[in-house]
Amino acid sequence: MPTDLRIKKSTRALLDASFAVLLNNPHASISEIANQAGVGRATLYRHYPTRESLIQALAVESLSIIGDALLPIRERGDSGMKAMQGMLQALLPLAQRYHFLQMIWTVAELDRDVWQHYETQVAWVTEWVSQGQIAGEINPALDVSWVVSVVDSMLYSASWLIAQEGMSQQKMLQQMQLTLATGIAAQAVTAD
Amino acid sequence: MPTDLRIKKSTRALLDASFAVLLNNPHASISEIANQAGVGRATLYRHYPTRESLIQALAVESLSIIGDALLPIRERGDSGMKAMQGMLQALLPLAQRYHFLQMIWTVAELDRDVWQHYETQVAWVTEWVSQGQIAGEINPALDVSWVVSVVDSMLYSASWLIAQEGMSQQKMLQQMQLTLATGIAAQAVTAD
DNA sequence: AAAATATGAGACATATTTGTATTATATGTC
DNA sequence: GACATATAATACAAATATGTCTCATATTTT
Structure with a gap:
């Protein structure tokens, strides 16, 4: 420092x-x-x-920023749907940074510091999903990694629409939260 | 030719x-x-x-491949949820190609041929979503472009999990279709 | 104010890539 | 089989980038 x-x-x-x-x-x-x-x-x-050290420093910073954004969720003890919705809200302004991490991950992951941050965050999010499944809020038929991935992908879509189509953050947040809760179907399809 | x-x-x-x-x-x-x-x-x-002409030729080919994959949906006259689920199935094996188009789009879009293919496909998909909304299958509170984007990004996530985590195509297809229909909640949340 | 040091600019040798052209050869067409 | 032509390999000049080093100067620390 x-x-x-x-x-x-x-x-x-x-x-x-x-x-x-x-x-x-x-x-x-x-x-x-x-x-x-x-x-x-x-x-x-x-x-x-080296180029790698620059990218890794940037990855550590990005993960740190994302971690900070997720901290309130953790501190509140949220899990399940509440945590997922909280993630959407917290991470939407950071969606580009999230996507960036994916792009440079093969270089970033070689750094121990990066891995530590990453594993911590994955543990938090995985736990929120798992608890949500145990508590009966999140569909247990869905893989944890899939649920996490869905959140990620929605954030990416939203950030893309904001950047390319000029959608508002508020609008995208609403669309994401609605879609995450009920999918895209108009009538709730009976969960079988 | x-x-x-x-x-x-x-x-x-x-x-x-x-x-x-x-x-x-x-x-x-x-x-x-x-x-x-x-x-x-x-x-x-x-x-x-030029580099651009190569990329544009590749974009035309990619769009053509994707268009071919979507054709059965169009020919059956599907729309709404059926078309969306059909898209997931048809495009999952092509998710990387779809994602690729996004990556090179700023170069590809400068080609008139590319635009023609693209506009045709966007028109099909947009119509399927719109008809689904009119028919009451797809939630009209969701933007058409959002619905399309969600399908796109889910495909990418699924293909990534297949490639990186060794998930099966069948499993991912099921997870996508379930998520698209009902979101991630265990109990269907009442559509308000 | 003096000392320490971070910095930009420039230089150097090297590596890589680009766009273009030529030529001998392989291969496809008729 | 004769002819046409597509091709790989090579060469060229130019452009770009890398990793490293030096030095005068500006800025921060003490």
Whole structure:
């Protein structure tokens, strides 16, 4: 954790630029990232000696941001549908960051720090779903990993529609929560 | 439409390799694609003078494949939930190709051929959803574009779980269809 | 204010890629 | 079988990127 203001400024700029550039092209060049950050390339290498270390630092930060967003759910002791709906709300503003993690995961996962954050979060979410199934709120016929994946995919859809079609966050949140609860059918289909 | 066997062989190899390589890295080099195809780089340029033309040819092919998969639904005159479930079934084996289109869309959409195919398919799917809403099968509180997007992103999630977690296609199809019909809740939530 | 140090710019050698062209050869067409 | 042509391999000039290093300067720390 640097205290020197110059270092904090440079690394902040690098992490922000990395996210923006790599979100659009995970294979973007180091030169491009440095340019976008308004930081010298040599400086970039001083802080992050390899491309991988930069990506991993960004992954740790992203996971940390996401973890912070999920913390209120955990602290409230929510689980089941309430937790799922809470996730949609908490993560919608972070959907791009969530998607970004998926894109760079093969590089990020090699870092131990990344794994620790990830495993913690997976454990939380998995537990919320499992408890929801035990409590009879979430359909036990659905795999836990599938439920988690559905939430992820809805967030992705919503963020995409917001970005590409100019939908409002509020509208998308409502559509997600409705769909998560009842699917797309107009009449509730009897759960068999 | 070439008749010379050599041309057919080369272009087939190039389209296949392009799909495989660009699916993993939409910015992969032309050299890498040519290598993967086992085709000379000069040959690649002879058939596809620019990167964009290669990507656009691949997009047209991908849309054509997807369109073929959706045709039975159209020919049966399905709409509403039946069409949605049919889409899940038809497109699950093609989920990667669908996702690929999204990744290269900014390049692909510049081609008129691509747009024609795309608009046709969007029109079909949009109509199936709209008719479903009018017929009272699909929740009219949900935006058409949202419904389409949910189907798309679920397919992607399912294909990812198949690839990364070794889930079976049959299992994923079942999970998708159940989720689409009733959401993730165990008890059908009253549609208000 | 002095000392420490982070930084940008530039340089260097190397690697990779691009777009284009040529030529000998293999292969398809007629 | 004769002819046409598609092709791979190679070469070229140019562009881009990488990883590393040096140095003058700006900025922060002490």
